[in-house]
Amino acid sequence: MTAHPVADFAIIGGGIAGVSAAAHLAPHGSVILLESERSLAFHTTGRSAAMFVANYGADGSRPLCLASRAFLDDPPEDSADGPLLSDRGLLWVSDEARFDRLREIANNGEALDAGSVLVDRDEVLRLVPKMRPERVAGGLYEPNALDIDVAALHQAFVRIARKSGAELRVSSPVTGLARAGRGWRVSTPEGDVHCTAVINASGAWGDLVAGLAGIEPVGLQPMRRTAFMVPGDRSYEGWPFVVDVDQLFYFRPDGAQVLCSLAEETPSPPLDPRPDMADIALAIERINEATTLDIxxxxxxxxxxxxxxxxxxxxxGEEPTASGFYWLVGQGGTGIQTAPAYGALAASQVLGSGLPPDLSGIDPAVTSPARFR
Ligand SMILES: Cc1cc2nc3c(=O)[nH]c(=O)nc-3n(C[C@H](O)[C@H](O)[C@H](O)COP(=O)(O)OP(=O)(O)OC[C@H]3O[C@@H](n4cnc5c(N)ncnc54)[C@H](O)[C@@H]3O)c2cc1C
Structure with a gap:
């Protein structure tokens, strides 16, 4: 057992949310990040489709996405070895019957200046020649959608945090949380950490971690989503990310392979989920019906x-019933593309420093845990 180290901030979870918080807090105080698994980014963060799409996700996540762009374009010196973003584009595709849905998505994107344009069948076929002409009436093309190098972004946060002295511990599951004076005692099998503020960035386990401190759940629901790689061809590399207008499937080129998904949302308890072959078979069926990829x-x-x-x-934000306990969870399907901004927002709340100027368009009430109390 180690002695009880004291930190200003204890962060629970080493996915993208936890390391973003660590990077934003470490310049302002001592940080200890605790991750259950033997490596960081083992769970959802290491399993994403790696896209930056401005016209996607909940209303409150959209300004966080836009506010993340500056960091992603120009990460702090020495934090990344190469660009974090690269060109991709995103194409929603639809048949005649569901064309109104495309218009709805286009309208949602207008306020964001996402640059989406409605395109006809010929343009869809020019962008993705393997779409079946008889199955597609048109599309909504967002040329500004980008690929994110997720591993490099995660690593950038790790480097920034470590440069300011943050300690990132793996194989350190948090098993208890209790008040200790004006701060918190965070228990792990290796010993306790005493801290002023706890940041709960434990993803699917967010409500369970809050429960360790006797805090009511906010009602988090983890949802399964499966992705898989099939043989492709390097000549596909210029294709955009293709999504069915009702998210019945998506696919994108990835080197010599194609990444595919059923885009399913199936409720699950928090655990390490395994693919269900029936989901993969259904995705293949739908993609083969819509394209000539012949998977x-x-x-x-x-x-x-x-x-x-x-x-x-x-x-x-801070739990209204437990001062010094901060939530940073519920990122859904946009937790990578928004990570720089929500890390900055969370840090500003923990530090009580007010909203940073580059987050001026963000309303913290939308994401505050107070809405559940
Ligand atoms: C198929 C798929 C595609 C996606 N595509 C995109 C995309 O294109 N763009 C995008 O922006 N987002 C995408 N996402 C969503 C994105 O991946 C998530 O929003 C993001 O990774 C969530 O990060 P996190 O840090 O909250 O969670 P996680 O990465 O799951 O991290 C939480 C960590 O907390 C740890 N933990 C839990 N309990 C404890 C405890 N008691 N003690 C210590 N540690 C604990 C866990 O071990 C875990 O490592 C996608 C997700 C999936 C599944």
Whole structure:
């Protein structure tokens, strides 16, 4: 057992949310990050589709996405070895019957200046020649959607945090949380950490971690989503990310392979989920119906949990019933593309420093845990 180290901030969870908080807090005080698994980013963060799409997700996550762009374009010096973003584009596709849905998505994007344009069948076929002409009436093309190098972004936060002295511990599951004076005692099998503020960035486990401190759940629901790789061709590399207008499937080129998904949302308890072959078979059926990709085999597959609050907005801020306990959970399907901004927002709340100028368009009430109390 180690002695009881004292930190200003204890962060629970080493996914993208936890390390973003660590990067934003470490310059202002001592940080200890505690991650259950033997490596960081083992759960949802390591299992995403790695996209930056401005016209996507809950209303409150959209300004966080836009506010993250500056960091993603120009990360702090020495935090990244190469660009974090690269060109991709995103194409929603629809048949005649569901074309109104495309218009709805286009309208949602207008306020964001996402640059989406409605395109006809010929343009869809020019962008993705393997779409079946008889199955597509048109599309909504967002050329500004980008690929994110998720591992490099996660690593950038780790580097920034470590540069300011943060300690990032793996194989350190938090098993208890209790008041200790004006702060908190955070228990792990290796010993306790005493801190002033606890940041709960434990993803799908967010309500369970709050429960350790006797705090009521906010109602987080983890949802399964499976992705898999099939053989492709390097000539597909210029294609955008293609999504069915009702999210019945999506696919995107990835080197010599194609990443595919059923885009399912199936409720799950918090755990390490395994792919269900029936989901993969259904995705293949739908993609083969919509395209001439003629998928016959799968190279690899994985499932991640996208975790949502009941209103699908993130949960960021101090728990009204427990001072010094901060939520940073419920990132759903947009937790990578919004990470720089929500890390900055969470840090400003923990530090009580007021909203940073580059987050001036953000309303913290939308994501506050107070809405559940
Ligand atoms: C298939 C798929 C595609 C996606 N595509 C995109 C996309 O294109 N763009 C995008 O922005 N987002 C995408 N997402 C969503 C994104 O991946 C998530 O929003 C994000 O990774 C959530 O990060 P997190 O840090 O909250 O969770 P996690 O990465 O799950 O991290 C939480 C961590 O907390 C740890 N933990 C839990 N309990 C404890 C405890 N008691 N003690 C210590 N540690 C604990 C866990 O071990 C885990 O490592 C996708 C998700 C999936 C599944």
């Amino acid at each position: 016959r085999s799968v190279n690899s597959q994985w499932t991640g949990l996208r975790t949502f609050a009941p209103d699908r907005e993130m949960v960021i």
